[in-house]
Amino acid sequence: MNPQKRFVWAFLFFLPVLFVGVFFYWPLLKIFSHALDGERINEFWSYLSSKPFRQIAWFTIWQAFLSTFCTMMLALPAAYLVARFSFPGKKLFQALTTIPFVLPTVVAAGAFMALFQRFGLDQGMFRLHHTVWALLLAHIFFNLAIVVRTVGSFWAGLDPRVEEQAKILGAAPWHIFRKITLPRLVPALAAAASVVFVFCLTSFGIVLLLGGPTRATIETEIWRQAVWRGDISVASVLAVIQLGAVMVMVLIMNFLQKRQAVVESKVELNPERASRKLLVGNILLLGILVGLPIVILVERAIGVGDGYSFQNFSAMADRISLVPLSSLAALKNSLLFAVVAAVLAALLGGVASFFVVHGNRWLSNFLDFGMMLPLGVSAVVLGFGMLISLDTPPLDLRSSWILVPIAHALLGIPFVMRTVIPTLRRIDPSLRESASLLGASPSKVTKYIDFPIAFRALGVGAAFAFAISIGEFGATSFLPRSPDRLTAPLVLFRLLGAPGEALRGQAMALAVTLMVITAATVILIEGSVFKRETIRSDF
Structure with missing residues (x-):
């Protein structure tokens, strides 16, 4: 050369x-130099032991765990549908479940604010706005696609004949799922859950808009300290902590994804046609979780007075x-x-x-x-x-x-x-x-x-x-x-x-x-x- x-x-x-x-x-x-230089190292350790930080860190972690658990439970039926069955519009179904994941966070927050206002859930006894329930709903809305894609693609490659043999031997459907299917899905479930957890842990726009001023995660507190209060030192400490937590989770994610790739040889089989009950049930579930906020957002955008216009x-x-x-x-x-x-x-x-x-x-x-x-x-x-x-x-x-x-x-x-x-x-x-x-x-x-x-x-x-x-x-x-x-x-x-x-x-x-x-x-x-x-x- x-x-x-x-x-x-x-x-x-x-x-x-x-x-x-x-x-x-x-x-x-x-960021590291601001947080860990010689003059501020004592402030760093002092802030870590303070009550405000413990409250923020605890809320950040437990809301991420709860959001991840709810997302996994509600997304599994759709992952099962995509993995094991064929139906008209399957590619469109997959595309529609992906759209919430790439929506701007402020758009999703606006959709849920419109939803709460439309059904009177923005105030009163059943208020959801500025509560942790609003955060959970929005995180489920965002992260369903991760579970459907990750678990669904892995599930589709598992040999279904193992479950069929158990069924022939008289095993009940729930027993088959608990004893055979679920253990084989653990690598994909763990990989998907780790990704969802990271996204919920680092959620910013959703917490800022739907959580309100009384609920803070590490992400929103970094913004408040740096932009509102101008305290670069505290913001740097929080950023270092967040970086460390996210790096640990990324290492776990990489380990789980490698395990997912080698745990079992995949097979290519033609999927059977989905039953109407299964298809309708999934469409209704996703329609409520994903479609309803979007529909209400559009309705509020074109609603003017008692009528509709642009x-x-x-x-x-x-x-x-x-x-x-x-x-x-x-x-x-x-x-x-x-x-x-x-x-x-x-x-x-x-x-x-x-x-x-x-x-x-x-x-x-x-x-x-x-x-x-x-x-x-x-x-x-x-x-x-x-x-x-x-x-x-x-x-x-x-x-x-x-x-x-x-x-x-x-x-x-x-x-x-x-x-x-x-x-x-x-x-x-x-x-x-x-x-x-x-x-x-x-x-x-x-x-x-x-x-x-x-x-x-x-x-x-x-x-x-x-x-x-x-x-x-x-x-x-x-x-x-x-x-x-x-x-x-x-x-x-x-x-x-x-x-x-x-x-x-x-x-x-x-x-x-x-x-x-x-x-x-x-x-x-x-x-x-x-x-x-x-x-x-x-x-």
Whole structure:
């Protein structure tokens, strides 16, 4: 390889490394330095033993455990349906169960606020708003898709003939499930539960909007200490604790996912037709848990007085005194940031994926772990780290608009890599070997073989990054910005807290618009994944 090409390959390798190093690892180091330097180490241990911290930590943990348990119990019937049966509209069913998972948290919170108001559950004896029950319902709404996909795909690969033999021998259905099916599902159940627990542990927008001021988790307390009170020291201590907890859970998740992959050989069998009772029961259950909040959100968005119209959507173009720009202008900002973030994530994640697959073992492990770590850090901690680290030249970007899509790209890169890497690894090595024997250089092999095959997967990963960016709220809530660069989720957050039916209607209209954009993106992703067998995602 000539020096020029060697330089190009080195540049491509260090491009994603420098990006993640500057905008992810440097902010993390600043958080640790603020929390654990010599002058503040005593404050660190003192805060850990304080009563306010114990209360916040206890509430964070037990609400995450309860949310995880409820999600697992309610999602198992749908996982069973998807795993063992075929029915008309199965792919659409899977896509619809996925939509809540990628909805912006402020949109989901708005949906449940509309639901509570519609049925009189926002006040009085049966009030759910600003209670832990609101958090549980919203977490179930968000995380059902994780269990359905993780457990359902694993369950579909288990040989059903074991259960059939037990049935022939006279075993009751419940006995078969408890003694045979459930033990075989433990790896998938544990893997799904660990993922759901992490998401509930790091929940931010849901707790902030539905939990109210009296209920705080570590995530919301980081935001309150840093943004409201300006106490960077306490916020740094909380961020370090949250990082440690999440890292432990990520290690557990990786262990469980590896165990899930090797615990039992999978088989491919044709699923039988689902019974009407099973199908209707699942549709009703998911219709109540997932569909009802969305339907009520749409109804509140088009409801004006005693009738229905699109007046609230028209009002999105009007600027109100509570926010410095209109909802429509904020939506345009979000779309611009999402496009830039998706392009950055696709370019950097695609390059990193190539080196993970075709680099030597050391490079592969280094990039795979280093580039995936942002997936294990909450957006709140990432935003807080950027707030306190990118404040001096030449990295003083806190007043620049590019910082928002950079933060969003960091969250999207792992999704790109987990979509592209499996596709690259499935390319037949004989194609590359044949091209090399015919005289093609490594760069031409990449250009004419790897890139065309991986391009569609790259597009799916970019769509994931776009969906994440369009509704991102946690990191963005920390980043300083000009008033005219507010994103749609931030404007929606302000509108949901404003009094008055007109403003609430405009908030619902903006929430529906964001929901339609993310839903369209998810359906596009699902269509791409199912249309081409060459695309395989680890998500």
